[in-house]
Amino acid sequence: MKNLxxxxxxxxxxxxxxxxxxxxxxTGISDGVVKIGVLTDMSGVYSTLGGKGTQVAVEMAVxxxxxxxLGKPIQVxxxxxxxxxxxxxxKAREWIDNEKVDMITGLLNSGCALAVQKLASDKKRIxxxxxxxxxxxxxxxxxxYGIHYVYDTYALxxxxxxxxxxxxxxxxxxxxxxxxxxxxxxQNTTKFVTKLGGKVVGSVRHPLSTADFxxxxxxxxxxxxxxxxxxxxxxxxxxxxxxxxxxxxxxKGQKLVGLLIFDTDIxxxxxxxxxxxxxxxxxxxxxxNATRDFAKRYFAIHKAMPTMDQAGAYSATMNYxxxxxxxxxxxxxxxxxxxxxxxISDFFAVNGKIRADGRMVHDMYLMEVKKPSESKGxxxxxxxxxxxPADQAFMPLSESTCSLVKK
Amino acid sequence: xxxxxxxVMSQVMLGLNNGVFYAILSLGLAVIFGLLNIVNFAHGAxxxxxxxxxxxxFTSLGPLLGMPDxxxxxxxxxxxxxxxxxALGVVIERTMLRRLYKFDHLYGLLLTFGLALIIxxxxxxxxxxxxxxxxxxxxxxxxxxxxxxMMFPKYRLWVIAISLLVCFGTWYVIERTKLGSYLRAGxxxxxxxxxxxxxxxxxxxxxxxxxxALAAFAGVLAxxxxxxxxxxxxxxxxxxxxxxVIGGMGSIMGSIVTGLLLGIVEGLTKVVYAPAxxxxxxxxxxxxxxxxxxGLFGRES
Numbered sequence: 134m135k136n137l138x139x140x141x142x143x144x145x146x147x148x149x150x151x152x153x154x155x156x157x158x159x160t161g162i163s164d165g166v167v168k169i170g171v172l173t174d175m176s177g178v179y180s181t182l183g184g185k186g187t188q189v190a191v192e193m194a195v196x197x198x199x200x201x202x203l204g205k206p207i208q209v210x211x212x213x214x215x216x217x218x219x220x221x222x223x224k225a226r227e228w229i230d231n232e233k234v235d236m237i238t239g240l241l242n243s244g245c246a247l248a249v250q251k252l253a254s255d256k257k258r259i260x261x262x263x264x265x266x267x268x269x270x271x272x273x274x275x276x277x278y279g280i281h282y283v284y285d286t287y288a289l290x291x292x293x294x295x296x297x298x299x300x301x302x303x304x305x306x307x308x309x310x311x312x313x314x315x316x317x318x319x320q321n322t323t324k325f326v327t328k329l330g331g332k333v334v335g336s337v338r339h340p341l342s343t344a345d346f347x348x349x350x351x352x353x354x355x356x357x358x359x360x361x362x363x364x365x366x367x368x369x370x371x372x373x374x375x376x377x378x379x380x381x382x383x384x385k386g387q388k389l390v391g392l393l394i395f396d397t398d399i400x401x402x403x404x405x406x407x408x409x410x411x412x413x414x415x416x417x418x419x420x421x422n423a424t425r426d427f428a429k430r431y432f433a434i435h436k437a438m439p440t441m442d443q444a445g446a447y448s449a450t451m452n453y454x455x456x457x458x459x460x461x462x463x464x465x466x467x468x469x470x471x472x473x474x475x476x477i478s479d480f481f482a483v484n485g486k487i488r489a490d491g492r493m494v495h496d497m498y499l500m501e502v503k504k505p506s507e508s509k510g511x512x513x514x515x516x517x518x519x520x521x522p523a524d525q526a527f528m529p530l531s532e533s534t535c536s537l538v539k540k
Numbered sequence: 541x542x543x544x545x546x547x548v549m550s551q552v553m554l555g556l557n558n559g560v561f562y563a564i565l566s567l568g569l570a571v572i573f574g575l576l577n578i579v580n581f582a583h584g585a586x587x588x589x590x591x592x593x594x595x596x597x598f599t600s601l602g603p604l605l606g607m608p609d610x611x612x613x614x615x616x617x618x619x620x621x622x623x624x625x626x627a628l629g630v631v632i633e634r635t636m637l638r639r640l641y642k643f644d645h646l647y648g649l650l651l652t653f654g655l656a657l658i659i660x661x662x663x664x665x666x667x668x669x670x671x672x673x674x675x676x677x678x679x680x681x682x683x684x685x686x687x688x689x690m691m692f693p694k695y696r697l698w699v700i701a702i703s704l705l706v707c708f709g710t711w712y713v714i715e716r717t718k719l720g721s722y723l724r725a726g727x728x729x730x731x732x733x734x735x736x737x738x739x740x741x742x743x744x745x746x747x748x749x750x751x752x753a754l755a756a757f758a759g760v761l762a763x764x765x766x767x768x769x770x771x772x773x774x775x776x777x778x779x780x781x782x783x784x785v786i787g788g789m790g791s792i793m794g795s796i797v798t799g800l801l802l803g804i805v806e807g808l809t810k811v812v813y814a815p816a817x818x819x820x821x822x823x824x825x826x827x828x829x830x831x832x833x834x835g836l837f838g839r840e841s
Contacts (some may be wrong), residue, residue, distance in 0.1 A: 165545050177771075181668045311815070340818060344766050344775055347554050348810045348817075351690070355547060368671060371767055375673070379693045379765070401767065474622045 162205040162463045164233040169195070170449060173239030173264055174250065175213035178342045178368035182395040182440045183241040183264045185211070189435045190443045191238060194450035202457050210234070214222055214245050216341065221245035222252055236261060236453055237464050238281050238446050243267035243314035250279040257465045261453060263445035266393060268528065269316040271492040275346040275535035278465055279470065282493045283414040283445035286314070287528040289392050290322030292521050296499050297360060297390055298329040306358035307336035308349050308373055310365035318364040318392050334358045339369070346373040347380060354382055366393045371401050378406055394500075395440040399514045404505045414500050416441035416481055416513055424482035434528075438512045448481035483525045490535035497526035543811055550690040553809040557696050559803020561758055562701035565776065566783040567707050568754035571714070574790035575727045575747045578637055579645055581653040583780070584773030585660050586625050586752045590759025591674070591768045592663065593621035598676040600731040614676045614764075620785055621760045626753030633748040638741075656773070663770035671767020699761050706757065723747060782825045787797045788838025798836060 171188040174180050188211040195207045210232065214221035221242075222268075228234035229252075234523045237253055240246040241264030254276030255258045259270035260282045262270060266289065270281045305326050309315040315338065323333050337349050350373065353361045361377070363370050370391050377389050394412040409419045427447070429441045439447070456471035457463050477485030477493060485495040499519040508514065530538055565583060572580045597612030597620065612620065632655065638649045679797060681698050684691040714720040726733045730740045759773075766772060780799075787798030802821050809817040828836060 176669060178669070184669075232817075294622060337814060339814075342775070344772070345554075345558060347557070348551055348807065349814070351547070351550050351554070352814075368669075368767065375767070376765070379684075379695070381691050397668075401668065401671060401673060403675065405675075406673075425684070431831060 134161075151300065161461075163201055163235075165205055165461050166233070167202055167205060167207045167454070167457060167474070168228075168234045168236075169207065169209050169237045169453070170225075170232075170234040170237045170357065171211040171446070172211065172214055172221060172228075172237050172245075173211075173241045174216050175211070177216050179216070179264070179366065181397045181401070182367055183239060183442045185242075186439065186443045187263065187446045188366045190431065190439060190447040191450045192433065193434065194447045198451060198454045202454050202463075203461065207454065211239075214242070214244065216242045218242075218244045218248040222248045225249045227254050229253065229258050234258065235436065235465075238263055238449055239442075240264050241442065242312075243269070243317065244268060244312050247274055247313060250274065250276055254278045256426075259453070259465050259468060261446075261449040263449055264442045265314065267313050268321060269317060271488075271490040271528075272534045275490045275533075275537055277492045277537060278469060278487055280449070280493060281491055282449045282499065283441050284393075284413070285492070285527070286318040286321040286392075288415075288497050288521075288526045289413045290318060291325050292497055292499055292526055293390060293392055293411070294322055294325035294329060294331075294341070296411055296519070298326055300329045302360040302388060302390070303331040304358045305331060305333045305360045305362050306353045306356040307333065307362045307364050308353060309336055309338045310341055310369055311338040312341055315364045319362075321444045322362060322364065322392055323436060336364075339365070341369065343369055344372060346376045349373075350377050350382060351378055354380070354385070354387065359387060361387055361389050363389065363391045363419045364393075367395070367398065368375050370394060370396050374402055374410075375406060395442070396438055396512070396514055397440055399502055400437075400512070404503060404508055404514065407502045408504045410502045411518065412500055413521075414441055414498050414515075414519060415495070416443070416444045417498060417517060419513065419515070420498075420517060421480075427480050432512075444481050448477070448479050451479065452477055486523070488530055489538050490530065490533045491537075492527060492533075494523040494527045496523050497521045546689045547811055548808065551811045552804055553687070553690065553692055553807075554810075555804035555807020556700055556800065557803070558806060559800040560650070560700050560707075561762060561776070561799075562780055562783045563705050563707050563796045563799030564754055564758045564761075565780045566787065566799045567672050567710060568751040568758075568793065569780065569784050570787070570790055570792055570795035571710070571754075572751040573784070574747055574792065575723055576633075576637070576648075576744055577641065577645060577727075578652065578748075578753065580631070580748075581649055581777070582655040582659070583652075583755050584775075584777030585656040585772070586629065587755040587759040587762070587776060588663065588768075588770060588773035589625050589628070589659065590621045590756025591763040591772060592667075593624050593756065594676070594760045594763050595615065595672060595674050595768045597621070598674065611676065614678050615762075616677070618757065618760050622753035622756045625756030625759075627750040629752035630749040631801040632743055632752075633745045636793075637748065638745075656777075660770055660774060667770055669769055669771060671769035671772070671802040674763040674768050695764060701764070703758070703761065706754070710754070711792050711796060779821055782821050784835075786821075786825050786828045786835055788835025791835065791837040791839075793837060794837025 148231050173183045175184045192209050212224045236259045238261045240262045243265040246265030252261045256376045259278045263283045266286045268287045307319045309319045336354050391412050428438050456468045460467040460471045473487045482495040487493045498517045500515045503517045596616035602610030681695040684693045726740045734740050783799050787794035809820045
């Protein structure tokens with residue numbers, strides 16, 4: 134029952150007036166501590182690209198911020214949702230009700246993310262989603278306290294389709310992870326493929342965490358499609374690509390296109406297998422001096438380079454803390470008002486802005502996997518082919534079905 | 541997808557490919573259950589260990605020994621990994637399982653289940669859960685062969701061939717040789733066999749060692765196909781137990797044939813209705829348990 138009496142006043146003041154005014158209505162830090170919860174896949178197919186590495190990034194951000202905000206300590210806790218939406222909800226509820234967690238980040242897996250974003254919003258807590266991809270988070274299921282920070286299926290589908298279709302990849306077959314994320318990625322990509330004059334000849338859905346893709350790949354092969362689109366992620370993408378190489382699918386003129394790929398996937402596949410693949414990413418550690426500085430410090434702790442989820446979690450945490458400082462309070466309404474009005478600009482996000490629907494828009498990148506001969510080190514994996522400006526990468530507000538967007 | 545002879549044949553081949561893994565793992569379980577009366581839940585973890593011995597032998601053993609250019613190659617791993625894991629099995633049997641023979645099956649099951657969780661937990665802590673690639677596939681097994689109806693990777697053909705050889709070899713030794721008759725007699729009436737001067741406890745220890753070595757062997761075979769990950773065994777073991785139950789606990793031939801058949805059934809389900817492929821084995825298990833509780837090849841006691 135946090136500040137019940139002031140909430141009505143705040144929601145008016147916080148939205149209508151400036152954040153500073155809202156802060157004046159309710160200053161200081163509730164419960165004497167700012168608590169950030171990292172709720173994500175810590176042990177399953179996605180744990181390498183998020184997992185403990187995301188918590189490491191959040192802890193780094195807290196340390197870099199000075200460990201205190203408005204004179205009160207900042208605490209970070211983490212938990213594994215095991216890719217199960219019920220476990221994710223139960224944990225989030227426990228954190229908010231008993232542990233007084235103020236903000237939840239990470240949230241890989243769209244199924245878990247949708248559940249937690251809704252629950253947190255009902256309890257007026259902020260979620261800064263760095264892991265999940267479904268566009269539903271900022272459309273039908275958008276909330277006043279939900280921020281979608283790093284990437285989404287619209288941007289992934291758009292940037293990749295715009296690179297692949299004009300260069301000859303007209304007919305597509307999808308291998309799709311059978312849950313919210315995969316469906317959303319397939320649907321969004323299909324939209325752009327058709328818009329650009331291509332067509333989708335078929336798709337097959339596989340369960341999350343599949344070891345053997347050979348039979349799905351054969352279906353893709355017999356479909357005769359030029360492009361096999363992988364609407365999955367992490368371990369699933371890795372297995373599908375490896376096995377496609379094994380069956381010689383690429384040698385017969387069919388091309389595999391991963392729609393969501395992380396540096397850690399490429400690391401696991403090896404450059405020999407992955408070379409030449411193009412995909413969309415929100416971040417690459419080796420982009421400029423600022424990203425390299427961060428990556429080097431991160432590597433020293435985590436022994437791996439940060440993925441876009443992990444780097445995004447650092448940036449989200451840092452900006453959340455800045456917003457608290459600027460608002461003079463950790464009250465969710467005041468902090469959200471600040472977050473939505475400030476510019477997000479750091480090593481992670483270029484031209485970043487959090488919109489009314491909760492979408493953080495920033496520049497996205499079309500990446501290409503290097504040839505083994507081009508790589509100069511263990512983590513020298515990718516090159517940036519093209520930078521796609523924020524307003525071209527993400528879904529325009531005019532198309533959003535989020536009820537918070539005034540039309 | 542259209543159902544053509546070509547797609548059916550392709551899925552049968554892929555099903556057979558999965559089937560040999562089921563067969564070789566359930567065979568190990570059947571040998572252990574038949575002769576030791578232990579439901580070895582650690583089998584999946586030991587399969588995973590086999591793959592890791594091969595992986596680490598290739599990537600880390602050389603640097604560890606101060607010889608950075610030394611890599612344990614695939615062929616050597618196929619022999620060494622089962623030996624290493626088999627030796628671990630001997631230690632497990634001597635120090636732990638041995639104390640449980642006089643109790644109910646349940647205790648052995650709980651102990652091995654606990655072991656599986658510990659081994660898997662330790663590996664999850666140190667290794668990449670989404671898997672590491674095993675790059676030591678021999679050059680000769682690279683590429684694919686044209687079978688007429690599909691291109692089939694040479695490596696997978698090799699896996700099918702060597703697995704069938706090992707499975708039927710094991711069956712032959714246990715069911716048709718003198719050594720096998722000692723083993724079977726030792727489980728029927730250990731006192732009598734001891735009286736003939738056979739060292740029954742040693743025989744049992746080595747049997748467990750062999751059973752888990754089979755799991756490690758399958759792990760090495762699987763390493764180049766799938767990513768080597770700490771959870772690869774946990775994903776496999778549930779299906780394999782269903783196979784053992786369907787085939788009949790402890791039946792050697794039953795476990796081999798059922799493993800192969802269910803792999804193929806799974807493959808064919810993917811042609812007809814793919815989403816059911818992960819459930820079809822369990823559906824069959826339910827039906828078999830209702831109709832013939834001892835399993836397809838089991839003897840009613």
